[in-house]
Each structure stands twice: as C-alpha cells, then as structure tokens.
Amino acid sequence: GENVEQHPSTLSVQEGDSAVIKCTYSDSASNYFPWYKQELGKGPQLIIDIRSNVGEKKDQRIAVTLNKTAKHFSLHITETQPEDSAVYFCAASNRDSNYQLIWGAGTKLIIKP
Amino acid sequence: DGGITQSPKYLFRKEGQNVTLSCEQNLNHDAMYWYRQDPGQGLRLIYYSQIVNDFQKGDIAEGYSVSREKKESFPLTVTSAQKNPTAFYLCASSIVIDYEQYFGPGTRLTVT
Numbered sequence: 001g002e003n004v005e006q007h008p009s010t011l012s013v014q015e016g017d018s019a020v021i022k023c024t025y026s027d028s029a030s031n032y033f034p035w036y037k038q039e040l041g042k043g044p045q046l047i048i049d050i051r052s053n054v055g056e057k058k059d060q061r062i063a064v065t066l067n068k069t070a071k072h073f074s075l076h077i078t079e080t081q082p083e084d085s086a087v088y089f090c091a092a093s094n095r096d097s098n099y100q101l102i103w104g105a106g107t108k109l110i111i112k113p
Numbered sequence: 114d115g116g117i118t119q120s121p122k123y124l125f126r127k128e129g130q131n132v133t134l135s136c137e138q139n140l141n142h143d144a145m146y147w148y149r150q151d152p153g154q155g156l157r158l159i160y161y162s163q164i165v166n167d168f169q170k171g172d173i174a175e176g177y178s179v180s181r182e183k184k185e186s187f188p189l190t191v192t193s194a195q196k197n198p199t200a201f202y203l204c205a206s207s208i209v210i211d212y213e214q215y216f217g218p219g220t221r222l223t224v225t
Contacts, residue, residue, distance in 0.1 A: 043203050043216030089155060099211035103155030
C-alpha cells in the first residue's frame, strides 16, 4: 500500500524567509496530493492541493510542486508570517486505495520574529 | 453557518466502558470520515462512509464501530476492545470521496 514520508519534522525559519516542506510517496498510482494546516487544538484545514496532471500550483504565498518521476511533492511558503506557525501535513491518495488519504507524520513550522 | 461539529471537546472515561463520539455536518456532504491522531504522528483512518447506510473500515478499525443512518451524522463508538483508546479523534466530511475534506474541531478522549 501507499506510504508517505514527510521531512523535516520541525522547521524553524525567520519571519519573512521562505519555508519548504517535502513529502515522498511510494505508490506511483497516487494522483491526488493535498496539504493541510493544523493549528493547536483544531482540526486540519486544506491550504492547497494538486492532482497528478499538473506540476505546480500557486495560491498567493503558497505553492505546491509535484515531481511524478521522483515521486515527491513539496510545499513552498514565501514571505512567512507569524500566523504561518502551525503543523503542516501532506497526504496522497489514489483509486486503488478507494481514494483513502495516506498522511505524512507532519511538520511543525515555527516562524521566528 | 455550515460546518462540522464534534462533541464534546474533552471526554473522560474509565477503562472498560464504551463511549460514543458525536459528529454532525450541515454541508450536505455524502462522504464522512473518522481519524485518530496521536502525538507526533499523521492521521490514521478508522472508518469512512461514502453514502448513507454504508461504511468501510479504514486502517485501524479494530475496537471501533460506526453507523450512518442519516446523511448529517456519523457517530463513532470506542469500545472496551480498543486497547489504547486515549487519543485525539477527528471527524471529517467531503462532498464525495476524493475531494477536499473538511474537519471538525476534534474530541480529545482520555481513558483511565
């Protein structure tokens, strides 16, 4: 079955700098890759997602890139702000797993003032 | 105001007791999910339902049970057979499977 690995587990960046979180997946049939942000004590919230027919997607300061050959996808946050501090999760799914999301272990992003 | 509600936010139970966690959505979504979250780990799927009166086991269904009698509601029962029930439980829904999942605020269950 699918396995998703996420790195790093903790990332500390200076406010205003960029942050990059990377995930690798094992099942080449996976075709949907969402990123969720979870603030303390709350449920995760989708921030961006990408399907396998595109290589990059942007939404203001957030972008996701997908490399199907290497089976990895990354979250890029530019001009980081204090409110970006949270835990970020990547996930992957495909039809063979009945579209169940397989989640990475999460990255705690700390924005230093 | 549409969304997903989970109650209660905190729940305490004695070992050996069954406990039911509530999940309600007014988003008119067909699919609903239950996840378990443990510290430092990703979410693990317990059960999911694509449509009323139908549900499937996820990766860690042992010791849990669900029902889906109404579109809006997907309660989860943590039975005494669940060996390590203390965790943060998250309910989610999506318009159909393979689309964005919307999460509730979660229920933190502590069993002593």
